[in-house]
Amino acid sequence: MNNDSSIAQIAAILRDEAARLRPGDRLPSSREVMRRHNVSPVTVSRALGLLAAEGVVVTRPGSGAFVAHRTERPAAAPDLSWQTVALGDRVVDESAVVTLLSPPPEGVVPLTGGYPHPGLRPDRQLAAAATRAVRRPDAWAMPPLNGLAELRRWFAAEAGGDVTAADALIVSGGQSALTHAFRALAAPGTQVLVETPTYPGALAAAKAAGLRATAVPMDRDGVRPDLLAEAFAVTGARVFCTQPTLHNPTGATLPRERREQVLQVARAAGAFVIEDDFARYLTDQAPPPMVSMDEHGIVVYIASLTKVLSPSMRVAAVIARGPAAHRLRANQLVESFFVARPLQETAVEFLGSGAWGRHLSALHAEIATRRDALAAELALRMPRAELHLLPRGGMHLWLRLPPEVDETALVEEARRGGVLVSPGRMYYPSEPPGPRVRVTHISATHLAELAEGVRRLAEALDRVS
Ligand SMILES: Cc1ncc(COP(=O)(O)O)c(C=O)c1O
Incomplete structure (x- = not known):
């Protein structure tokens, strides 16, 4: 279910839950809410969006949703529920794009993202x-x-x-x-x-x-x-x-x-x-x-x-x-x-300037170094994960996980362990053939952070296996 009434229903449940907690307390994870109420990620994210707009919760990408402190709540939250009726069901699902564009929380290694680390920008x-x-x-x-x-x-x-x-x-x-x-x-x-x-x-x-x-x-x-x-x-x-x-x-x-x-x-x-x-x-x-x-x-x-x-x-x-x-x-x-x-x-x-050619050469060299370093770390620390292929460039490696691995559990456990990777299922328009993850080398600050990210991912894989 993923319609306006289920969004309102989940929002009501989470509102009650937030009322029982103290300011700063963490609400159950999106995954937990999806599991408990058998709803889609879009429904949960929209319900949290409603509560954030009401000032009941504060969402921190990558960390979860927390009960807002009183000062974070607007004096008198206006009743905007009429908009739900006026807008109907033409919902645009922006969740995948938000994931792509969200910065990682402090201390978390981003093996995700779609653009080079700021240090690699000219x-x-x-x-x-x-x-x-x-x-x-x-x-x-x-x-x-x-x-x-x-x-x-x-x-x-x-x-x-x-x-x-x-x-x-x-x-x-x-x-x-x-x-x-x-x-x-x-x-x-x-x-x-x-x-x-x-x-x-x-x-x-x-x-x-x-x-x-x-x-x-x-x-x-x-x-x-x-x-x-x-x-x-x-x-x-x-x-x-x-x-x-x-x-x-x-x-x-x-x-x-x-x-x-x-x-x-x-x-x-x-x-x-x-x-x-x-x-x-x-x-x-x-x-x-x-x-x-x-x-x-x-x-x-x-x-x-x-x-x-x-x-x-x-x-x-x-x-x-x-x-x-x-x-x-x-x-x-x-x-x-x-x-x-x-x-x-x-x-x-x-x-039209010389900067273009110089930037391309530097970036290509950096990409090759990072790709090879990531592939080597993965082979060393996660031999059970199979590299789909070694690309000629780009930003990512695509990994097949052993069929018994629960991909969602791995991504969540990795996040808890301080590393972000992209779950394979979001890339499939229909049924995924098995557990996969996309691992990005271009967003990390440097090679040492990349290696640390793989170490954390390997530990998460051990914990969920
Ligand atoms: C395959 C592909 N196409 C298009 C885009 C859009 O990129 P932009 O709008 O920044 O050019 C992306 C961004 O991640 C992408 O991965």
């Missing part, structure tokens, strides 16, 4: 680029609606093939690009094909666009073209969303031959391929994007600067041709007009 060079950018004469003027010409040229040249600047639209990061693509390419209520496992933010965006996701299995070389063809035939879907390079979470990179097969399968189905190239700059071994091999306007290509530069460098390009390109532009205009010009100008300044 902050000084970005600041210098921003200073130069805002001094440009037109910095605060309205930009061309599709994005600055220099930026569109840059993304087009990076995409390769016969892509031109005219095919590129600048949008506010990869997540926004996914939302635009889903909305522009598929009608609400229809199916979209996704890899399984896949990035939960893509699943959430597809769902928010009213689409139903159907899972297409992968192997170590990425999506399986034979099953993709079958999925198109069975569902009638006209959109397939994929991360062919350094797939999140598995790290798989689709070889050239498979890229061609995927394009052929999509062409035969009269379908679009959304190529989410989110990790292109997190390796020096990325193969040419699928869009560079596409002669028929099949691929809608997404490249973003956030992973390589900063989560706040919310500049990405969507590359498309034909009516699809027109719809994407219309979508972006109606939704948010354009990306703020000073940010676009900053990106142009940074990418």
